[in-house]
Amino acid sequence: MSTILDVARLANVSAMTVSRVINGSARVNEQTRLRVQEVMQQLQFYPNSNARGLVLKETRLLALLISDITNPFFTTLARGAEDEAKRLGYRLIFGNSDENIGKEKEYLEMLLSTRVDGVLIAPSGDDSFENLQLLQNKELPFVIIDRDIPGLSCDKVLGDSLLGTHQIMEHLIAQGHRRIAYLSGSKHISTSRLRLQGYTEVLAKHGLQVDPSLVVETNYKLSGGQEAVQHLLQLTNLPTAIFAANNFLAVGAIKELREHGLRVPDDLSVVCFDDLDLLSDLNPFLTVAAQPSYDFGVKAVELLIDRIGGSATDHRQIVLPPQLIIRRSSRSI
Amino acid sequence: MSTILDVARLANVSAMTVSRVINGSARVNEQTRLRVQEVMQQLQFYPNSNARGLVLKETRLLALLISDITNPFFTTLARGAEDEAKRLGYRLIFGNSDENIGKEKEYLEMLLSTRVDGVLIAPSGDDSFENLQLLQNKELPFVIIDRDIPGLSCDKVLGDSLLGTHQIMEHLIAQGHRRIAYLSGSKHISTSRLRLQGYTEVLAKHGLQVDPSLVVETNYKLSGGQEAVQHLLQLTNLPTAIFAANNFLAVGAIKELREHGLRVPDDLSVVCFDDLDLLSDLNPFLTVAAQPSYDFGVKAVELLIDRIGGSATDHRQIVLPPQLIIRRSSRSI
DNA sequence: TAGATTGGTGTTAACGTTAACATCTTTCCG
DNA sequence: CGGAAAGATGTTAACGTTAACACCAATCTA
Numbered sequence: 008m009s010t011i012l013d014v015a016r017l018a019n020v021s022a023m024t025v026s027r028v029i030n031g032s033a034r035v036n037e038q039t040r041l042r043v044q045e046v047m048q049q050l051q052f053y054p055n056s057n058a059r060g061l062v063l064k065e066t067r068l069l070a071l072l073i074s075d076i077t078n079p080f081f082t083t084l085a086r087g088a089e090d091e092a093k094r095l096g097y098r099l100i101f102g103n104s105d106e107n108i109g110k111e112k113e114y115l116e117m118l119l120s121t122r123v124d125g126v127l128i129a130p131s132g133d134d135s136f137e138n139l140q141l142l143q144n145k146e147l148p149f150v151i152i153d154r155d156i157p158g159l160s161c162d163k164v165l166g167d168s169l170l171g172t173h174q175i176m177e178h179l180i181a182q183g184h185r186r187i188a189y190l191s192g193s194k195h196i197s198t199s200r201l202r203l204q205g206y207t208e209v210l211a212k213h214g215l216q217v218d219p220s221l222v223v224e225t226n227y228k229l230s231g232g233q234e235a236v237q238h239l240l241q242l243t244n245l246p247t248a249i250f251a252a253n254n255f256l257a258v259g260a261i262k263e264l265r266e267h268g269l270r271v272p273d274d275l276s277v278v279c280f281d282d283l284d285l286l287s288d289l290n291p292f293l294t295v296a297a298q299p300s301y302d303f304g305v306k307a308v309e310l311l312i313d314r315i316g317g318s319a320t321d322h323r324q325i326v327l328p329p330q331l332i333i334r335r336s337s338r339s340i
Numbered sequence: 341m342s343t344i345l346d347v348a349r350l351a352n353v354s355a356m357t358v359s360r361v362i363n364g365s366a367r368v369n370e371q372t373r374l375r376v377q378e379v380m381q382q383l384q385f386y387p388n389s390n391a392r393g394l395v396l397k398e399t400r401l402l403a404l405l406i407s408d409i410t411n412p413f414f415t416t417l418a419r420g421a422e423d424e425a426k427r428l429g430y431r432l433i434f435g436n437s438d439e440n441i442g443k444e445k446e447y448l449e450m451l452l453s454t455r456v457d458g459v460l461i462a463p464s465g466d467d468s469f470e471n472l473q474l475l476q477n478k479e480l481p482f483v484i485i486d487r488d489i490p491g492l493s494c495d496k497v498l499g500d501s502l503l504g505t506h507q508i509m510e511h512l513i514a515q516g517h518r519r520i521a522y523l524s525g526s527k528h529i530s531t532s533r534l535r536l537q538g539y540t541e542v543l544a545k546h547g548l549q550v551d552p553s554l555v556v557e558t559n560y561k562l563s564g565g566q567e568a569v570q571h572l573l574q575l576t577n578l579p580t581a582i583f584a585a586n587n588f589l590a591v592g593a594i595k596e597l598r599e600h601g602l603r604v605p606d607d608l609s610v611v612c613f614d615d616l617d618l619l620s621d622l623n624p625f626l627t628v629a630a631q632p633s634y635d636f637g638v639k640a641v642e643l644l645i646d647r648i649g650g651s652a653t654d655h656r657q658i659v660l661p662p663q664l665i666i667r668r669s670s671r672s673i
Numbered sequence: 674t675a676g677a678t679t680g681g682t683g684t685t686a687a688c689g690t691t692a693a694c695a696t697c698t699t700t701c702c703g
Numbered sequence: 704c705g706g707a708a709a710g711a712t713g714t715t716a717a718c719g720t721t722a723a724c725a726c727c728a729a730t731c732t733a
Contacts (some may be wrong), residue, residue, distance in 0.1 A: 008478060010689055021713050025693060036711060051477060053452040057399065058689035060390035062719045068433075068454075077419050077617065082410050089409070089436060098450060100401075100433050104420060117431060119386040121401075122341075139401075144384060168559060229621065258622045285412065286619035288562065289591045293622070343719055352685050359721060369681060391719035394688045 009050040018046040029054055070100040070118045072128040072277040080283040080300045087304025095312055106131045112138050125311040127152045132195035148314040150307045162310040163324040164303050168198050171329035172205025172297035175278050179248050180213055182339040188246040190256045191237045192227035202252045221246055232259020247340055251279035276337035294337040296329040342383040350381040362387055403433040404452045405461040412617040413633045420637025428645055439464045445471050458644040462486045467529035481638045481647040488530040495643045496657040497636050501531050504629035504662035505538025508611050512581050513546055515672040521579040521591045523568045525560035535585045554579055580673055584612035609670035627670040629662040637645020
């Protein structure tokens with residue numbers, strides 16, 4: 008790999024002049040500039056970002072830490088983040104935390120070493136507090152996405168869990184459902200709690216009590232949905248509808264229901280948070296509170312880069328609204 | 341951010357001793373080691389990868405360049421690559437090329453600057469040849485994934501397009517289909533060509549001719565599938581089945597068919613390459629030649645790291661077999 | 674007991690780039 | 704026409720880390 012010095016020698020200038028040509032950081036004679044550029048071309052010279060990062064204390068690298076890149080919600084979010092990052096001249100590293108605090112911490116430490124300029128993170132849960140404090144100690148800018156953390160002051164891009172839940176629950180109730188199960192992710196994740204709160208509120212509003220046996224706490228994975236349904240099926244008095252706190256839970260639930268010979272929506276309605284993108288194109292089936300996941304990524308990168316630039320002062324919070332999409336997985340009874 | 345020198349001062353040793361503790365590169369007295377580790381802990385010290393990369397000429401960063409992270413095939417592949425990279429102590433940068441040579445080139449240049457240790461790339465097409473030659477010039481190890489490039493000698497992880505196509509086509513023919521359309525991606529992508537070849541072979545084997553009006557070349561995107569179907573619907577003699585060269589094409593095709601009031605499989609059967617993962621869990625619908633996408637990622641990282649380590653000599657090629665999964669989108673006529 | 678070995682540690686220079694300052698020439702202005 | 708300003712370029716040192724070598728003390732070996 009050729010260096011700036013190789014270019015300098017061949018172009019008969021100092022390294023500094025080459026640096027100036029690369030960065031446009033100061034005037035350079037037109038002729039000299041052309042000569043230097045020609046040599047760079049000829050040598051296929053690409054400046055070493057490591058050396059640059061060392062002196063500039065900036066790497067133009069961002070990191071995106073999410074729970075699972077195979078989840079369409081995060082995939083589309085990642086796409087938004089990547090497009091926006093690229094537009095603004097940043098690259099993106101990504102990692103999966105698998106909803107696991109330990110893995111999350113490992114990643115963050117790696118990122119601290121990498122000297123990324125900032126981090127986008129969907130925290131694995133409230134316990135992420137400590138991990139994020141580490142970032143704050145080290146003054147590494149970050150934005151949390153999708154999940155809030157109580158007591159943590161930082162930039163945030165969140166969905167409106169209460170609104171979405173109200174939309175979903177009102178829909179189910181309008182369809183005549185009264186026994187509605189709630190499949191929750193870990194209660195240490197803000198979205199799980201808020202959606203439970205919304206669930207309770209809407210039931211109360213309609214004079215209904217929460218039946219504790221219909222509230223199942225599990226995890227935001229496919230297997231979580233399956234386990235939750237196994238649990239529900241042991242009840243003598245089955246629910247007529249299931250509200251799953253995210254898309255993976257819903258898919259797991261439907262899969263498990265099907266394996267027990269139950270049909271959706273004929274035997275049970277199933278609705279959830281977050282759409283399935285491609286899947287919904289293929290076969291619009293699931294009734295969902297869809298979130299603008301692409302925008303989550305875009306907005307988060309914008310906040311982050313503002314923060315990095317130092318122009319942002321107070322912490323900002325962006326709340327993106329969900330949209331109820333009624334499809335075939337829910338029906339009137 | 342504290343440096344190795346801060347640690348050295350506090351621990352009353354030289355920077356070199358700290359470096360040795362970090363890397364375990366030479367003996368250090370047990371007591372000294374403990375003292376240094378304590379100070380590192382206390383200062384929350386994380387070694388600067390930029391400085392390290394500069395002297396070691398290695399960054400432990402890999403890059404994954406694919407056409408679109410929202411495609412489940414690539415998503416799962418990315419997950420496999422990320423898991424394996426992490427296991428081997430590497431981080432992963434990723435980028436979307438959108439099947440676009442120019443964007444691909446930009447990315448590769450960025451990666452050259454970043455001094456990544458290696459690149460995993462699903463080339464946007466045969467024209468990627470030049471882009472990859474740049475990597476070869478610069479002696480940056482890379483592995484191409486999913487798509488071959490004629491005349492390029494390098495490490496490769498590919499699917500078996502011919503086998504998969506044979507499985508799919510034999511299935512359709514066994515179901516009585518004779519007028520089968522083939523929706524192709526760009527013919528500058530090896531998989532498009534091989535699948536066309538397989539398509540032709542199987543038809544010939546059964547004494548059938550290729551009807552050119554049934555072969556539609558478009559692109560590997562959702563919109564490609566939609567456009568292709570618009571084209572097909574203008575024929576007076578419609579096909580009874582559509583074989584789409586990838587999953588996005590199939591989804592686009594089905595979406596468009598539905599918009600024209602045609603049902604799958606009642607009016608037309610649709611089959612394709614690559615599964616839809618989550619989607620297939622929710623609602624097993626599409627008949628596909630599924631490829632082990634997770635393994636594509638894992639194997640590619642293995643090849644790449646072997647290459648980086650210098651232990652690999654000849655270029656290697658791994659071919660992963662597809663698996664025909666028959667579901668409801670195809671039916672006997 | 675001299676010489677070699679090994680354990681433990683430090684010093685120096687280098688990796689490739691850029692900020693800060695220095696130098697020289699040319700142009701401008703009153 | 705003399706001093707200031709602007710234009711063009713170079714020199715030096717620094718960023719944080721590690722390889723290579725050097726050094727010293729303790730231990731081993733013949």
